[in-house]
Amino acid sequence: MxxxxxxxxxxxxxxxxxxxxxxxxxxxxxxxxxxxxxxxxxxxxxxxxxxxxxxxxxxxxxxxxxxxxxxxxxxxxxxxxxxxxxxxxxxxxxxxxxxxxxxxxxPVWRMLGGHTDRLRAYVSSGVHRPVEDMVRVAQQVVQAGFPALKVRFGRPRFEDDLAVVQAIHEAVGDRLELMVDCNQGWRMPWDTAQPWTLGHALVVARQLEQLGVYWMEEPLHRGDYEGLRALRKQVGIRVAGGEMTREPYEFRELLERDCLDVFQPDAVCSGGITGLAKVARAVAAQGRIFTPHTWGNGIGLMANLQLTAGTVGAPFIEWPLDAPEWSAERRDYMLTHPLRPDGQGWFHLPQTPGLGxxxxxxxxxxxxxxxxxxx
Structure with a gap:
């Protein structure tokens, strides 16, 4: 030993x-x-x-x-x-x-159960760009073989955010699933803006639902269990969150109170691979989606790929990319080879021992x- x-x-x-x-x-x-x-x-x-x-x-x-x-x-x-x-x-x-x-x-994914040896990536953008530039990003994502794109809200006016989703929807139609990250679950230390109210989240959700958005992410503060539950009851769009939720009991609350359709904890931020393997299985057992947050570097991305592939799989998994400001080379500068999916957006899990x-x-x-x- x-x-x-x-x-x-x-x-x-x-x-x-x-x-x-x-x-x-x-x-x-x-x-x-x-x-x-x-x-x-x-x-x-x-x-x-x-x-x-x-x-x-x-x-x-x-x-x-x-x-x-x-x-x-x-x-x-x-x-x-x-x-x-x-x-x-x-x-x-x-x-x-x-x-x-x-x-x-x-490999870690086999140690965890070997549920699948591949996962489909969605491109997760991170920059607020003008409408025409966001449309160009979406078209490039389609051309590169990816099935889905996440865009970020948070511009000065809600109408400006909505215009981006509308323009992308008109440009690429059903060739691309769209996710929207509202970024209301937590704040940077110096950002004192208050999170959305349930009323505002409902307005946003109904607009996004009409545009066929796959999920809306973090529409309310991470601890607003009653608000999240009420939101889910009143709209049909999937509600995602939990990326910075930490304690096991908090995930149980989110599950038992029917707060989320999509659970997104990150193995390098919350509970590690050991803790989140249990969360993933509990989420899947309730018919919900487990697909981690992966904004960090390539080591964290690989940890979350191994975790998800080994336990329950996912319809999509996050691949942060928004060049030139956020490229694979920048994100993974500590690795000999930046992590990249194949030409159809699939990550193939390594067969080498450990994380690979x-x-x-x-x-x-x-x-x-x-x-x-x-x-």
């Missing part, structure tokens, strides 16, 4: 020129930070994870040294406790699954801002 010997955490910053004006952030982003966690065992294997900055984890890293890397449920229980006392530690869970796959010599990713050590060295090792 192998044992964990040490854990490395490195922080990196990629300069973004041009900046990335994310639709959910009032401040254009000039740098893209990445945290990379490596967990090593005494037989020379390394598991890789990424996600949050691991604030406060240094106080608790010793709890994993000398333990069996395959004791995933024990490790997850410790990580849940760490999250309560410190920052979100889920890169560690992802790295432990990568390491466990290398110990067992099988390889770090670009030269790129990580160029972008390094700090490093720490825990024995």
């Amino acid at each position: 192998s044992r964990i010997t040490h854990i490395e955490i490195t922080h990196h910053q990629l300069v973004l020129d041009p900046p990335f004006p994310a639709s959910w952030d009032t401040r254009p982003r000039t740098h893209f930070p990445a945290t990379v966690l490596r967990v090593h065992d005494d037989e020379g294997r390394t598991g890789i994870g990424s996600g949050d900055a691991m604030y406060g984890f240094s106080d608790y890293a010793h709890l994993f040294i000398g333990t069996d890397p395959l004791d995933l449920e024990r490790h997850h229980a410790v990580l849940m406790n760490i999250e309560f006392h410190a920052g979100r530690p889920w890169p560690m869970d992802v790295a432990l699954w990568d390491l466990a796959g290398k110990v067992r010599n099988e 990713i390889e770090l670009d050590e030269a790129a990580l060295a160029r972008t390094l801002s700090s490093a720490a090792t825990f024995h």
Whole structure:
């Protein structure tokens, strides 16, 4: 039986020129930070994870040294406790699954049950562009073989947001499923705008429903259970959310109260692969859709691909892309090969052990801002 010997955490910053004006952030982003966690065992294997900055984890890293890397449920229980006392530690869970796959010599998606070996991607845009530019983006998405596109609301006027969806619908018709992200579930620390009311969300939902939109995402605050339930009762469009929901009991509330049609937690932000495998199966058992949020880097995207393919599958899974500000090369700068689906928008899960990713050590060295090792 192998044992964990040490854990490395490195922080990196990629300069973004041009900046990335994310639709959910009032401040254009000039740098893209990445945290990379490596967990090593005494037989020379390394598991890789990424996600949050691991604030406060240094106080608790010793709890994993000398333990069996395959004791995933024990490790997850410790990580849940760490999250309560410190920052979100889920890169560690992802790295432990990568390491466990290398110990067992099988890919993570097979360890989780091997539900499917491929997932269809939808393109997830992130920039507020003029109507004609958004139409051009949608046409390019169709030409590239993708089945679906997500656009972002949040322009100064609702009419401007709606004009984008109407124009895309007229231009591409039923050749493309459209999702709309309302971005009302959470805010950046400096953004004090209040989330939508149920009344406003109903107005938006009825307009989107007429345009055949596949789902509306985060139309209300993530904790507005009664509002979400009431919204679902009054409209036919699917309601999506939960990308930053954290606790298992919160997912149970969302399920039991019939708040969502589509659940979107991210393995590197909420519960890790271990916790979300349980959520995915509970969601599917209720006839709902599980398809994670994946806005981060390629390590997190791969973790969510493995999680979803291994457990329950999904009609679509998010692929963040909005070049030139948000390209695959920028997003995955820490990997030797940026993650890309095939010409029909399919991600084929790797057959290699663990997550099946390889770090670009030269790129990580160029972008390094700090490093720490825990024995």
